[in-house]
Amino acid sequence: MKGPILFLGIGGSGMSSLAHMALDLNLSVLGYDKKNSETTAFLAERGAIIENDISQIPLEGIEMVVYSSAINDKHKQVFAEIKEKNIPLKHRSEFMHLLVSNQKSISVAGSHGKTSTTTMVSQILTEVGMDPTIMIGGDTSLLEKRGGKIGGGEFAVYESDESDGTFLKHKASIRLLTNIDNDHLDYYKTRERLEDAFFEYMAFGTEGVAVLYAHDPGIRDVLLHKTKEVSFSPNFRLYLCMEEPETKSEWYQRLKSKLGDQLTQVTYQIKDDNLLFDFPGFGSLSLHLPYPGVHYLTNGLVAVVGAYASGVSPKVSAEILSRYIGVKRRQEGLGDWKGITVMDDYGHHPTEIAMVIRSLQNKLKSKGRLVVLFQPHRYTRTQLLLEDLAKSLGIAEILFLLPIYSAGETPIPGITHESFIPFLKKENTQILEGVIEKDLVSIKSKLEPGDMLLCLGAGNVRDWGLRLLET
Incomplete structure (x- = not known):
C-alpha cells in the first residue's frame, strides 16, 4: 500500500490507533470525524489530513477506505459513492489484520479488561526488547498519547473487540481471554450467542495457545457447557488461571483428561493487594501493581501468562508490571x-x-x-x-x-x-x-x-x- 488511506471516524479509539500505524508505515492518511479532539489534533500533527465534513474529502485517488461499526446508516450515500468508484472498503478489523499479517500475533479479548491487559502485554514485550507491533483501544503513555504503532519484532499484540462479531475473522497464535459478561446484547441478542462467539474465539481445535482467566463465571460456564464434544488439536496448548479449589470442578477434570500435558494450570490467591501465583517450572511468584483493584491483578496474571507463551519469563513479567503505566481513562x-x-x-x-x-x-x-x-x-x-x-x-x-x-x-x-x-x-x-x-x-x-x-x-x-x- 502507498495510500492515501481514508479513515471514517478517525477520532475513535480503535480507528485512531490504526491511523497511527498507517502513518508509521509512511502511508498518506486522510480522515473524517464530525468533531475535533486531542486525538485528531495529534494525528494532524503527525501529518494526517482530517475533515469534519465528509463532503470535503475527495475520493479520487484514494487507495482504501477503512470504517468502523460506529459509521452507520447516516453515511449510506458515502458508502454508495465509494463502491461506485470501486475503492476497496475495509472494516477496521480487516485493516488491522492486513497490518499484522507478517507477524505472529497475540490477541486479547473479553467483556472487560481488554485494553488494560493488552497494554500490560505490550509493556512487557517492549521492556524486554521484543519491539512488538501494538494496537490498543485507548491512549497510553507507553506509545506517547496514541494506541497503535508498527514494531519490527516477531509479535503483534492487539485488542480484539467482540462488540460487532468481527473479532472472529482472525485466529491469533496466542489468544488471551479475560472474562465473559452480558454486554453488546444489542448485537448478539442472546447470552447463548454471545457465549458461542467467545467459544469460537478460544479456537480449541486449532494450533496455538489459549490463556483463559478461568475463575470468571462466564468463562467457567462456557468450559462446562461447550467443551463436552470438542476436539482438541495436538498442537494446541491451554493455560488456565484459576484458584486451587477449581481443580476439582467437572469442567477442569474434563479438560485435564482430554488435554493431559497440553494443559497448564496457574493457580493464585490474593493477599494484601498482592497476587501470589504458582507457575509450573518457576515456583511461587508475586505480582503487585501500582493501581488498586482485584481486576487489575487478575488481568495482570493473564498478561504474565500470555507473555510467557511468547517467550518471556513470568518472573521478569511480574517485575515489569510492578511499574505498569496504565491507560488513559482507567482510574x-x-x-x-x-x-x-x-x-x-x-x-x-x-x-x-x-x-x-x-x-x-x-x-x-x-x-x-x-x-x-x-x-x-x-x-x-x-x-x-x-x-x-x-x-x-x-x-x-x-x-x-x-x-x-x-x-x-x-x-x-x-x-x-x-x-x-x-x-x-x-x-x-x-x-x-x-x-x-x-x-x-x-x-x-x-x-x-x-x-x-x-x-x-x-x-x-x-x-x-x-x-x-x-x-
Missing part, C-alpha cells in the same frame, strides 16, 4: 480541586462500574467520600442493563446522573437518565441537565475536602471534571 487522576481528588474512568458496564467504585472506595477507606458523576453510554445498553447498572451505581455514597451519551444511536422513547430513579436511593441521587456550568453548581455544593469525584462513563463525562479543575 486516571485528572487533578485536585480545593482538597478534592478528581478521577476519570471509562467504566460503562455494571461489572466495570462496581469494580472501579469498590477499588476507589477501598483506596479512600474512611478518609473521604466517593462522589460519582455517571454518564450512561448508549440507549440500547441503558435499556438492556438498566437495573444492573443501577445496582452497581447504588454502592456510591453520592451519585449524580448525566443524560445518556448516545454514541450515535437514535433515542429510545422512555429511556433517559431519569429511568434509573426507581432503582436508586433518592436521597443519594441527583439528576443533572447535561449543561456543564449548571451541573457544576450542583456538584460543588455536595463536595467536601477529602472527597474523591469520579467521572464515570465511556462518553465525554471527563469534560465535567476538567472544567471543575479550571474553576
